[in-house]
Amino acid sequence: MSQRNTGVTPQVVNAHACPVREVLDRVAGKWSVQILVAAAQGPIRFTELERGIEGISRRMLTLTLRQLERDGLVGRTVHPTVPPKVEYALTPAADELYETLLRLTDWAERHRVYIAESRAAYDAAHDPDRRVDA
Amino acid sequence: MSQRNTGVTPQVVNAHACPVREVLDRVAGKWSVQILVAAAQGPIRFTELERGIEGISRRMLTLTLRQLERDGLVGRTVHPTVPPKVEYALTPAADELYETLLRLTDWAERHRVYIAESRAAYDAAHDPDRRVDA
């Protein structure tokens, strides 16, 4: 294959058939979830996403969008106008995923403080040099 | 710092403060979830994990375990015997996370076929060369 690595896309992983990895590989990308969240509000344009996500590069936006599209999580609608107008929207499957994701963020918010404290305690116990003293 | 990169551990990320990334960065690791799943059945020993996860290296097991421990998701109990015996167990916080993870895997299973078909369709439309024909 002269097909160099274009970037993302695990694809031919291990075929672990592990359902856990299945879903995570699909969502673990650095931007996948943020895109899903942004698109959950309704159809959204490429540039809207680009400016809304803040920090994402054009490359990763395109790449991640393609991946999501390939997995049937986002629909891509091209309006044959000039200049071009393309809108992305979640599919029903992605809507369900989004709901589940919400539980995750909920968990994160409910345990954010706990985790922060755990980290601080761990660091203080294992790397005393970095004690901020206070 | 002569402290080369030891491996995992995002740590000083971007401080995006984005709850979504918060939780994902914590679970996105290649093995984190599988370890949580394995430990969800009850306290489990290091070697048990190593042999149970199939494919994980000693290094990543240790590294991921440390990360989970640091975040207060797993507890580490050392039995001062000879030979040493160390057991890992989920904390209540991790138990909750595990429940949430279950929803995710559930979603994955319910949409596995859909996703597979979406991929096949996408690939057929965008990379006709690879048509398996059949």
Added chain:
DNA sequence: CTGGATCCGAGCGGATACTG
């Protein structure tokens, strides 16, 4: 406006060898 192609650095993760 929407996106593809290429170049390149950084970090993740694997293999192996060594230690308490």
Added chain:
DNA sequence: CAGTATCCGCTCGGATCCAG
């Protein structure tokens, strides 16, 4: 048994340039 340390490749992801 339970880790730790080192080397090393591979993929992810950013910057930039080009194109429809």
